[in-house]
Amino acid sequence: MSEKDQYKNRIELLQGTLDMLILQTLQWGSQHGYGIVQALRLRSGDVLQVETGSLYPALHRLERQGWVQSEWNQSESNQKARYYRITAKGKKQLASDLGRWERIVEAIGSVMYVKAEESES
Amino acid sequence: MKWFPSFGFQRRKRDLQEEIDAHMQMAIADRVARGETAETARRAAAREFGNIPLVQDVTRDIWGQAWLEQLGRDVRYALRQLRKSPGFSITATSMLAVAICANSTVFSWIDGTMLRPIPGARNTGDLVSLQRGERNFSPTPPFSYLDYRDLREQNHTFTGILAYHNDWIALTGGAQPVRVYIANVSANYFDVLGIKPTLGRFFLPEEETRPNAVPSVVLGYSLWKTRYAEDPAIVGKSIKIARHPVTVIGVAPEGFVGAAPGLRDDLWVTLDPLGTDVWRMTHRDSDWLILIGRLRPGVSLGTAAQDLDTLMHHIVAAFPDDHLGENRITLDRMWRSPFGVNGYMTATLPILLAFAAVVLLLTSANVATLTLVRFVSRRRELAIRQSLGANRMQLVRQMMLEGAVLSIVAGAVALLLTSWTSKTFAWFFPANSIPLVLNGNMDYKVVIGIAVFSLLAGMLCGALPAWRSSHAPAAEVLKAESASVSGGSRNRRLLSGLVVAQIALSLPLLLCSGLLLRTLKNLAAADPGFEQDHVLTASVGLNIAGYSNEEAQLIRRKILDRVSGLPGVEVASLTDWIPMTLIQKRNDAYPEGYVPHPHESLLVQNAEVGPRYFESLHIPILEGREFTPDDDEKAPRVLIVDETAARRYWPGQDPLGKRLRIGGSLFTVVGVTRNSTHTFVNESPEPMVYMSYFQRPGYETMVQVKTEGNPVDLAPALENAIHEIDTRLPVFDVRPMRESTQMASTFAVIESTLAGMFALIGLVLAITGIYGVVAYRTQMRTHEIGIRMALGASRVDVLRLVLVQGLWLTGIGLAVGLAFALGLTRFIARLLYGIGANDPVTVASVVLLLGATSLLACYFPAHWAMRRNPVTAIREL
Numbered sequence: 002m003s004e005k006d007q008y009k010n011r012i013e014l015l016q017g018t019l020d021m022l023i024l025q026t027l028q029w030g031s032q033h034g035y036g037i038v039q040a041l042r043l044r045s046g047d048v049l050q051v052e053t054g055s056l057y058p059a060l061h062r063l064e065r066q067g068w069v070q071s072e073w074n075q076s077e078s079n080q081k082a083r084y085y086r087i088t089a090k091g092k093k094q095l096a097s098d099l100g101r102w103e104r105i106v107e108a109i110g111s112v113m114y115v116k117a118e119e120s121e122s
Numbered sequence: 123m124k125w126f127p128s129f130g131f132q133r134r135k136r137d138l139q140e141e142i143d144a145h146m147q148m149a150i151a152d153r154v155a156r157g158e159t160a161e162t163a164r165r166a167a168a169r170e171f172g173n174i175p176l177v178q179d180v181t182r183d184i185w186g187q188a189w190l191e192q193l194g195r196d197v198r199y200a201l202r203q204l205r206k207s208p209g210f211s212i213t214a215t216s217m218l219a220v221a222i223c224a225n226s227t228v229f230s231w232i233d234g235t236m237l238r239p240i241p242g243a244r245n246t247g248d249l250v251s252l253q254r255g256e257r258n259f260s261p262t263p264p265f266s267y268l269d270y271r272d273l274r275e276q277n278h279t280f281t282g283i284l285a286y287h288n289d290w291i292a293l294t295g296g297a298q299p300v301r302v303y304i305a306n307v308s309a310n311y312f313d314v315l316g317i318k319p320t321l322g323r324f325f326l327p328e329e330e331t332r333p334n335a336v337p338s339v340v341l342g343y344s345l346w347k348t349r350y351a352e353d354p355a356i357v358g359k360s361i362k363i364a365r366h367p368v369t370v371i372g373v374a375p376e377g378f379v380g381a382a383p384g385l386r387d388d389l390w391v392t393l394d395p396l397g398t399d400v401w402r403m404t405h406r407d408s409d410w411l412i413l414i415g416r417l418r419p420g421v422s423l424g425t426a427a428q429d430l431d432t433l434m435h436h437i438v439a440a441f442p443d444d445h446l447g448e449n450r451i452t453l454d455r456m457w458r459s460p461f462g463v464n465g466y467m468t469a470t471l472p473i474l475l476a477f478a479a480v481v482l483l484l485t486s487a488n489v490a491t492l493t494l495v496r497f498v499s500r501r502r503e504l505a506i507r508q509s510l511g512a513n514r515m516q517l518v519r520q521m522m523l524e525g526a527v528l529s530i531v532a533g534a535v536a537l538l539l540t541s542w543t544s545k546t547f548a549w550f551f552p553a554n555s556i557p558l559v560l561n562g563n564m565d566y567k568v569v570i571g572i573a574v575f576s577l578l579a580g581m582l583c584g585a586l587p588a589w590r591s592s593h594a595p596a597a598e599v600l601k602a603e604s605a606s607v608s609g610g611s612r613n614r615r616l617l618s619g620l621v622v623a624q625i626a627l628s629l630p631l632l633l634c635s636g637l638l639l640r641t642l643k644n645l646a647a648a649d650p651g652f653e654q655d656h657v658l659t660a661s662v663g664l665n666i667a668g669y670s671n672e673e674a675q676l677i678r679r680k681i682l683d684r685v686s687g688l689p690g691v692e693v694a695s696l697t698d699w700i701p702m703t704l705i706q707k708r709n710d711a712y713p714e715g716y717v718p719h720p721h722e723s724l725l726v727q728n729a730e731v732g733p734r735y736f737e738s739l740h741i742p743i744l745e746g747r748e749f750t751p752d753d754d755e756k757a758p759r760v761l762i763v764d765e766t767a768a769r770r771y772w773p774g775q776d777p778l779g780k781r782l783r784i785g786g787s788l789f790t791v792v793g794v795t796r797n798s799t800h801t802f803v804n805e806s807p808e809p810m811v812y813m814s815y816f817q818r819p820g821y822e823t824m825v826q827v828k829t830e831g832n833p834v835d836l837a838p839a840l841e842n843a844i845h846e847i848d849t850r851l852p853v854f855d856v857r858p859m860r861e862s863t864q865m866a867s868t869f870a871v872i873e874s875t876l877a878g879m880f881a882l883i884g885l886v887l888a889i890t891g892i893y894g895v896v897a898y899r900t901q902m903r904t905h906e907i908g909i910r911m912a913l914g915a916s917r918v919d920v921l922r923l924v925l926v927q928g929l930w931l932t933g934i935g936l937a938v939g940l941a942f943a944l945g946l947t948r949f950i951a952r953l954l955y956g957i958g959a960n961d962p963v964t965v966a967s968v969v970l971l972l973g974a975t976s977l978l979a980c981y982f983p984a985h986w987a988m989r990r991n992p993v994t995a996i997r998e999l
Contacts, residue, residue, distance in 0.1 A: 034141060035148040053145070053171050057138075057181040065184065078151055082144040083137075 019051065019059050020068075021098040024091055027069060031086035033076065034060060060085060068094050134185065138178055146171060200524040210496055211528065214489045217887070218532030218579050221485035223539040224478040224880060226572045227562065228471060230544035233571075234563030235384055235467045239456035242378030244316025245416075250423065251459035252283070252413040254434065255448040256723035260801070261460050262708040263287060265411045266444070267393065267403050269437055270308070273413070276433050279426040282314035283415040285393070286381055290557075292663050292852055293349070295362035299663060299852040302345065302363070302388040303557040305380055309392065312340075312374075314416050315381060321346075322357035322372030329392055331403065337395035338371040339363070342380075345388045346373045363389075366396060379559055381414055383456060384463030386557040406437075406444035407710065407786070412461050415453075427453045446712060447724040463560060466704075470869050473950060477631060477880045482575060484627045486582035488887045491620045493525065493583055495898050518585075525584015526577075533576030540564065540572065550872045552864040554703060555661065555855045586616070617895050618931055624891040625935025628884035629972055630943035634950055635881035636964040637957060638874035644956030645867045650702060651798030652739040656692075657859035658833035659700055660840055662823040663852035675816060677847060678823060679751070682732065684843045685825055690836050693828040696732030698820025700859070701800055702866035711811060712783040713771040726767060726809040727800055728784070730820030735812070736762075736795055738828040746778050746793030753814035760814060762793035767809035782811065789813065802866050804955040833858040873953055888935075888972065893979035896928045900983040907987055908995025917988045924987050928980025935976075936969055943968075 026032060026040045034056055041049050063069045068091030074084045087095070146167055153163035171177070204211040240246050252273075254264040265273075265285065274283040285308040292299035305311075309330035312319070324340055341356065350356050360367045368391070380387030393411075394403050402408040417426055430451045438445040454460060458468045497504070504517060544562025551558055662681065664674045678696060685694040699707055711726040718724055733749045736742070744765065753760055761782065768777040768791075780791045789811075797807055825844070829836050837856045844853050855862075900907075907920055915923075944960055951959040 033144065033148075035145040039152075053142075054173070054177045054180055057142070057177055058184045061181050061184040076144075076148065078148070080144055080147055080151070081140075082148065083141045 018102065019055055020063060021095065021102060022049070022051075023056075023059060023063065023085075024068065024087055024095040024098065027085060027087040027091070028095070031074075031084040033082040033084050035082070037085075063091070066094075067091075135178075135182070138181060142171075142174060142177065196520055196523050197527065199520065200527045203524060204527060207496065210492055214492055214528050214583070215532045215535065217485050218489060218529055218576070218583075219535035219539065220883060221478075221482045222529075222532055222536035222572060222575045222579060223543060224481050224883070225475070225575050226536055226540040226568055227543040227546075228475045228478045228876070229571045230540055230562035230564055230568045231547045232467070232471045232475065233565065233567050234544070234547070234561050236457040236464055236471065237567065238563060239383040239459060239462070239464060240315060240378075240381055242315075242317055242375060243381075246456050248417045248419075249315075249456045250415050250417060250426065250453045251456060251461055252415060252430065253452045253454065253460055254409075255450065256725065257452060257460065260465060260704065260706060262706060262725070263410050263412045263461075265413050266406045266408050267411060268406050269434075270411050270413060272437055273430060273433055274308075274310075277415075277426075277429055279418055279421045279429040280415040281418050282310050283413055284308050284311045284314040284381065285411040285413050286311060287393070287410050287412065288380075288382055288385065288387070291364050293361070293363055294365050296349075299850065300349070301663065301852060301854055303386055304363075304389050304391060305382075305387045306393045306395070307381075307390050311381070311390070314414070315378075317375060317378055319372040320375045321354070322370070324372055325390075325392055331394070336360070337366070337368045337391060339368045339395075340372045340374055340390040341370055342374050342386075342388045342390075343376040343378065363391075368395070382412070382462035383459055384467070384558060384560050386559045388557075406441050409710070414456075414459075423453050423455070427451060447710065447718060447722060463558065466869055469952070470873055473953070474873065474876050476949075477634065477877055480627055480631055481880045481883055482579060483582075484624055484631075484884055484887050486579045487620050487623045487627070488891045489525075489528070489579070489583035490586050491617060491624075491891055491895060493521075494586075494617055494620070495894065497521065522581070522584040526580045528583070529576040529580030532579070533572050536576070537569065537572050540568065544568070550868055550875075552861060552868065553855075553857060554862065554865050556704065556865075614899070617899075621892050621895045621931045622935040622938060624888045625932060625972065625976060626939035626942055628881070628888040629936065629939030629968065630946050631877070631881040631884040632968045632972060633943040633947060633965060635874065635877035636968050637947065637950065637954055637959065637961065638870070638877045640957050640961070640964060641953065641955045642867065642870050642874040645803050645870050648799075648803040648956070650803060650863065651796060652701065652741050653828070654859045654863055656829045656831075656833060657739065658827045658829055658836055658840060658856070659697075659859060659862065660825045660827075660837075660844070660856040661854040662825060662844055663854065664823040665821055671819065674823075675754075675819060677851075678732075678815070678819075680847050681825060681844055684847065685827060685840060688827075688836070688839050688843055690830050690839070691827050692830055693734050693738040695735040695738045695826045696815045696820075697729060697735055697824050697826050698731075698815070698822040699729040700824060700826075700862050701798065702802070702863035704801060704865050706801060709784050709811075711809075714781040714783065714788070716771050726784075726811050728811045728813060730813050730815045730818055732815040735826065738826055739798075741798050742796045744794045744796055745776075746791070748793060749812075749814040749816075751816060754816040757817065759787055759789045759817060760792040761789040762795055762812040763791055764795050764807075764810040764812075765797045766807040767811060768794050770809050784811070784813075799866075870953070870955075885972070885975065889975050889979045892928060892931060892935075892976045893982065895931070896924065896980045897983035897986075899927065900924050900987045904987070904990065904995050907990065908992045908997075911990075911992035912996060920988045921984045924984035925977075925980055928977065928984070932973055932976040932980070936973055939972075940965070940969065 022041055023037060026037050026044075032040065034053070037060075038051050038053070038056060041051050060069070060071075064071055064085070067088060069085045069087055071083050071085045073081060076082045149167035149170065150160070150163045153166060154160060158166065238246075240249065243249065252265070253261060255261075267285070270283070270285045274280075274285075277283065287306040288303065289306060290301055290303045293302045307325070309325040309327045312324040317324075319340070320343065322340075325338065329338065339361070341350070346352060346356060353359075356370050357372060359370050361370060362368070374390070379385075380390075394400070402410050415426070417423075430453070434449055434451050438449050456464070458464055508517065540562075541564050544564050547560055547562045548558075551560065664677060669677065682694055682696060685691060688694075699705065707728055708725045709728045710724050711728075712724060731749065733751050733753075736748050743762075746762070749760070749762070761784075763771075763777060763782075771777075771782075772780055777791050777794050782789050782791070795812070797810075799805065800808065800810060825840065827833070827836065827840060841853050841856060844851055907915075907923070910923075911917075911920060944965075947959040957964070
């Protein structure tokens with residue numbers, strides 16, 4: 002039960018947004034799984050905590066779809082790790098994901114906005 | 123153990139492992155860099171990462187091959203589970219194997235007979251069998267040659283209609299004549315069936331009616347193989363049949379044995395190869411051909427029947443005198459063609475398959491009970507797996523897989539068993555003179571059948587318990603585990619239901635087998651109206667040995683004289699027919715002055731019999747006289763009728779002196795005999811007329827001897843006596859009457875044997891089922907029983923507690939089963955003899971048997987519970 006409380010303040014990732022977040026993270030250069038987790042946490046101000054049980058399946062799925070490529074490399078700390086790199090196809094996908102995401106945000110925002118207005122009046 | 127060594131799969135698995143290791147290493151390194159100790163860093167990283175195997179699992183899911191690996195894992199797991207309880211696995215597998223084998227065996231018989239009516243023929247689904255007139259169980263050939271020609275040439279609904287006539291003849295030219303079964307066939311015979319010759323050619327259209335100086339024959343494959351050693355140059359060679367030289371023009375392909383379902387032809391000749399049968403080629407009242415047509419594509423059975431019926435109507439109108447009686451044409455698909463053996467098969471085999479299906483259902487219920495009991499005791503394992511993250515679907519899949527593994531193994535065993543049991547069908551048929559080629563057949567249809575049966579069984583015995591068990595919430599099970607007293611109360615109702623179902627299903631099986639066994643007993647005890655015990659018969663191949671008619675009659679008289687003089691022979695006679703051998707001869711008979719009812723068939727059964735025939739069989743002559751040696755060609759034509767014929771044609775009158783027209787001649791009735799059985803003990807009597815052998819020689823020459831002692835002892839002397847007259851005379855089928863007449867009860871034997879076996883399986887299953895459940899439940903209640911006893915319950919109370927439970931189940935099962943059984947027996951009413959379908963004695967004894975044995979099965983666990991020491995019982999958890 003205590004585990005659940007720990008995650009209370011974290012936002013559950015919307016379905017499909019994880020792919021977009023990973024691709025976005027890889028925009029700045031190739032990265033390994035651990036690096037991606039850290040990057041997401043850092044940039045979201047500790048709000049987004051990606052479960053490894055979601056991350057690795059997502060990475061392998063993206064690779065299967067040809068949106069990322071992976072190769073084994075040495076990290077800065079001399080640790081052998083698997084690095085993921087975004088492909089041209091992945092970049093296209095990211096653009097379309099981003100477009101869709103913006104539309105969703107806008108749509109949800111307008112719903113919430115109208116609702117708020119109505120309740121005020 | 124590598125079950126699915128997939129490409130690079132192991133490498134990718136290692137890769138993933140390393141990737142995750144790297145992740146952990148980096149996480150630890152970061153934390154250490156932040157100042158944590160190595161140990162806390164490691165633990166925190168591990169906690170943060172989560173369940174490593176689960177992550178690997180879901181990641182591998184993405185790869186796509188995952189289902190294969192998962193299946194492999196599940197199969198391995200299932201096998202491990204089954205290996206852990208070998209008692210259960212072996213019991214369940216062998217029970218399922220027996221049940222599947224019961225089904226596939228009967229199905230293989232259906233496949234070998236009804237579903238393969240004409241082996242080797244193309245598209246037997248388009249072939250239909252033609253019948254004219256009354257539809258009876260085993261009709262005689264219904265068409266004359268000229269009528270056949272008209273139907274063949276004027277119809278609009280068939281691509282072709284063939285005609286054949288079964289016969290037998292001696293293959294001479296070797297040291298000893300050999301009996302071969304032949305068919306006289308129309309020229310288009312092979313063409314309509316879609317058969318291509320292995321060697322040479324088949325008949326040409328112009329050969330159909332033109333008797334050749336040297337007739338042509340087509341050899342059957344097995345005759346060519348056995349007698350002519352597969353001589354590749356056989357075509358064009360001359361062989362001898364009935365001492366006539368004939369030319370081999372072709373060899374039929376392997377597997378093809380003729381157009382009559384279940385009967386074998388060894389060779390084929392044209393309709394009138396020697397020109398000796400002009401009468402039957404030119405007269406419309408001579409019915410001797412069996413017709414099979416191939417429907418034009420898209421033509422329905424009804425349309426075709428109408429087409430032929432109209433044609434037949436015109437023929438009857440043009441030749442009314444040759445077509446008295448019933449002339450309507452009916453068509454049948456080959457699987458239920460009345461000609462050949464399929465008529466008998468359709469009456470027997472589907473019912474047996476239904477019995478077998480009940481056995482399979484019963485077995486599945488039994489295995490489901492076992493599985494359920496097992497799963498209940500595996501609740502802990504399931505709950506642990508569930509709390510480790512397995513979802514319900516995975517658990518259900520896992521359990522169904524265990525059921526599937528069981529049934530697949532059972533199916534494989536059944537496949538092996540069936541490859542042998544399918545061949546046992548022929549065992550049921552006693553020695554006889556019919557060229558039966560009945561046997562089960564193991565082809566892809568049977569294999570598919572087995573697969574379907576096992577799948578069905580697997581689903582039934584795996585899915586039900588799986589679905590049931592998976593409903594139990596994990597936490598509750600884990601908690602409740604140790605405190606459980608009544609044991610899986612959720613499953614209790616399902617278990618009870620399964621036990622009730624088993625008893626309810628086995629009752630109809632037992633009842634049917636009881637009725638069929640009593641039928642068999644009644645059949646054996648029935649008086650056929652003639653002597654069976656001290657009679658020996660032997661067939662002499664006179665007609666096929668090439669003698670002239672006069673010579674043959676002389677030889678017959680000589681045989682009679684000599685055989686009569688043998689020591690141990692009381693009476694010797696001749697006949698061309700033996701009753702109750704499934705062979706029937708029929709003829710149209712026109713009684714003088716008798717006006718038939720509309721659509722009344724004028725067919726009568728007939729036999730040519732010699733002097734003292736009725737004496738030799740102890741059939742009483744009620745009026746008039748027997749035949750004498752003086753009733754020969756020169757004497758006025760006479761016949762003897764049985765009571766049925768006398769009552770039908772001359773009710774209330776004296777039949778003696780009345781006249782009947784048969785085959786163009788007038789016969790005067792000189793005697794009336796008591797009715798006797800013709801084909802089956804339970805037949806409805808058909809009129810029978812006997813004609814004098816020496817006046818009108820029969821086709822077959824059978825010597826019939828009434829012996830003083832055991833007829834078998836006389837067989838060598840009889841054969842010798844015949845060979846002393848002519849050593850080249852072939853003598854066949856020397857056997858006691860009792861043996862020949864067994865043929866009539868063959869199907870009753872098949873039905874009662876299988877029903878009995880199935881019922882026995884059913885009984886054992888039902889008993890073990892109820893025993894298992896009551897014993898299991900009693901064991902689960904050990905604790906409770908201990909408490910009850912500690913609080914003062916007597917041993918009798920405990921006995922009652924357990925027994926009442928079993929009694930309830932038995933009672934409900936019997937009630938449901940009885941309703942079920944009484945509704946079902948009418949389907950087998952047709953097969954019964956001398957007993958009602960709901961015979962109270964049989965019903966009562968079956969209910970009693972089942973009730974008593976299940977009570978006994980409940981008694982043992984009750985007894986065991988009663989004997990427990992309450993102190994140890996309470997301690998036992």
